[in-house]
Amino acid sequence: MYSQKVMECFMNPQNVGEIENADGVGTVGNPKCGDIMKIYLQIEDNIIRDAKFKTFGCGAAIATSAMLTQMIKGKSIEEAMKVTNKAVADALDGLPPVKMHCSCLAEEALKAALWNYAERNGITIEGLTPPANHHEEDHAAAAEEN
Amino acid sequence: MIYLDHAATTPVKPEVLEAMLPYFTEHYGNPSSVYKIAQRNKKAIDDARAVVAGHLGAQPNEIFFTSGGTEADNWAIKGIAAALKEKGNHVITTNIEHHAVLHPCQYLEKQGYEVTYLEVNADGLVSAEQVEAAIRPETILITIMYANNEIGTIMPIAEIGAVAKKHGITFHTDAVQAVGQLPIDVRAQNIDLLSLSGHKFYGPKGTGALYIRRGLKLPPLLHGGGQERSRRAGTENVPGIVGLATALDLAYQDLEAKNAKLKALRDYLIDGIEARIPYCRLNGHREARLPNNVNVSFEFIEGESLLLLLDMEGIAASSGSACTSGSLDPSHVLLALGLPYEQAHGSIRFTLGENNTREEMDVVLAKLPPFVEKLRSMSPLYEDFVRQNS
Numbered sequence: 308m309y310s311q312k313v314m315e316c317f318m319n320p321q322n323v324g325e326i327e328n329a330d331g332v333g334t335v336g337n338p339k340c341g342d343i344m345k346i347y348l349q350i351e352d353n354i355i356r357d358a359k360f361k362t363f364g365c366g367a368a369i370a371t372s373a374m375l376t377q378m379i380k381g382k383s384i385e386e387a388m389k390v391t392n393k394a395v396a397d398a399l400d401g402l403p404p405v406k407m408h409c410s411c412l413a414e415e416a417l418k419a420a421l422w423n424y425a426e427r428n429g430i431t432i433e434g435l436t437p438p439a440n441h442h443e444e445d446h447a448a449a450a451e452e453n
Numbered sequence: 454m455i456y457l458d459h460a461a462t463t464p465v466k467p468e469v470l471e472a473m474l475p476y477f478t479e480h481y482g483n484p485s486s487v488y489k490i491a492q493r494n495k496k497a498i499d500d501a502r503a504v505v506a507g508h509l510g511a512q513p514n515e516i517f518f519t520s521g522g523t524e525a526d527n528w529a530i531k532g533i534a535a536a537l538k539e540k541g542n543h544v545i546t547t548n549i550e551h552h553a554v555l556h557p558c559q560y561l562e563k564q565g566y567e568v569t570y571l572e573v574n575a576d577g578l579v580s581a582e583q584v585e586a587a588i589r590p591e592t593i594l595i596t597i598m599y600a601n602n603e604i605g606t607i608m609p610i611a612e613i614g615a616v617a618k619k620h621g622i623t624f625h626t627d628a629v630q631a632v633g634q635l636p637i638d639v640r641a642q643n644i645d646l647l648s649l650s651g652h653k654f655y656g657p658k659g660t661g662a663l664y665i666r667r668g669l670k671l672p673p674l675l676h677g678g679g680q681e682r683s684r685r686a687g688t689e690n691v692p693g694i695v696g697l698a699t700a701l702d703l704a705y706q707d708l709e710a711k712n713a714k715l716k717a718l719r720d721y722l723i724d725g726i727e728a729r730i731p732y733c734r735l736n737g738h739r740e741a742r743l744p745n746n747v748n749v750s751f752e753f754i755e756g757e758s759l760l761l762l763l764d765m766e767g768i769a770a771s772s773g774s775a776c777t778s779g780s781l782d783p784s785h786v787l788l789a790l791g792l793p794y795e796q797a798h799g800s801i802r803f804t805l806g807e808n809n810t811r812e813e814m815d816v817v818l819a820k821l822p823p824f825v826e827k828l829r830s831m832s833p834l835y836e837d838f839v840r841q842n843s
Binding site: 309314317318320323325334337338339341342343344345360361362363364365366368369 | 753754755757758761762765782783793794795798830831832833834836
């Protein structure tokens with residue numbers, strides 16, 4: 308059901324862990340849905356120097372977290388803002404339809420971590436809105452589609 | 454491969470396949486035809502019916518072959534509701550039934566029936582007292598599973614049957630997980646309707662049966678020819694019926710010895726997991742459970758990811774996690790036990806079979822702890838837990 312890329316990313320995930328004194332931390336998801344994603348960012352001179360994650364969730368959730376952190380490392384905040392859930396899913400050679408919400412969660416976790424960074428530093432990141440937990444709505448929509 | 458998902462399905466035994474094969478080719482006659490090659494098939498069905506009846510303590514004319522457990526459940530529940538709608542509109546069931554019972558009940562609710570979903574206790578059991586307390590003058594059906602497919606708990610079926618009999622209410626049991634594993638006597642247990650499925654006991658998929666107590670008025674499921682005494686029309690699945698009966702016969706051979714072996718393996722696995730992995734819990738009653746069922750929640754991790762790691766090592770199991778099924782909520786059975794969502798998502802079911810060995814359990818017990826550890830090291834829930842407890 309998963310692509311080989313997803314399985315590779317799941318079996319040997321890059322960037323698992325915490326960053327001490329991270330510049331931005333974002334947690335999204337909830338236990339009800341079975342996915343919780345936490346992303347830590349280290350940001351210097353507007354560049355994401357390091358990104359790590361911790362995820363409670365299925366194989367797709369872990370793989371998307373790992374892929375997302377790989378994709379944003381070394382990018383400027385503006386570039387990272389352009390990493391969409393679709394880009395993460397594409398980088399994994401696609402996800403099964405019922406798992407697309409995992410990629411949404413990864414994008415939301417990144418945005419939540421960036422929001423946290425912006426708040427701490429009193430700055431505004433263009434296009435960034437406060438994190439809201441849309442995850443349950445995504446689930447409800449996905450459930451209806453099934 | 455180490456196959457530990459026998460509650461999902463079982464392989465067809467070679468003897469079963471061998472018994473079935475001639476009925477695809479040389480014995481192809483339609484059992485309803487008059488010539489000899491057809492009559493042989495009619496006899497094969499009659500023999501199969503007698504075998505199934507014998508193992509349930511029923512009479513052959515009380516056994517009706519179906520396409521499986523789901524069909525039998527639907528027939529029993531919707532059929533009784535329709536037959537007794539003048540008498541009442543209330544059905545009693547539990548909140549941990551298989552979807553093949555829950556969804557017909559929900560369908561009935563949409564038709565104006567009322568359904569009481571008895572809540573199981575933390576061990577996954579309901580009591581006969583609970584059933585009796587839920588009975589109303591308009592109750593027409595009690596449908597309670599014999600043994601649960603996820604957590605393996607065995608309901609007090611004889612006691613519930615006695616309550617049903619005392620109040621004159623029809624009693625159906627979905628015995629799909631029990632038939633072939635537990636001795637059953639529909640007379641002694643006062644069961645009026647019982648569903649079973651062939652592929653759960655090393656028979657073919659697409660086969661099942663409904664036991665209907667003689668004299669019970671259940672409308673036909675399929676209208677058509679005169680097959681199954683005109684209550685389930687359609688040319689019989691002769692190879693399937695032969696396969697089901699052959700498999701059932703084999704399942705009940707040396708049952709005690711087989712169950713003693715399964716129970717020992719089951720308990721070895723449960724004890725081994727509990728000894729090696731902290732923060733886990735066995736779901737379902739420890740003793741009142743099927744000889745082959747192990748269901749464990751591992752805290753702080755999600756079931757599907759653990760299943761994937763096990764699968765990479767050739768170990769096949771299943772999970773109560775939403776993520777394995779395509780639905781998005783975790784198992785209703787585990788939630789009914791009172792498990793918090795994250796623990797319901799973190800459960801794994803191992804269901805053993807006749808061919809599993811102690812060596813295989815040792816492999817599982819060796820692989821499992823590092824996998825759980827690996828996933829916990831990735832889990833924000835575990836991170837929080839460690840922080841709070843350090």
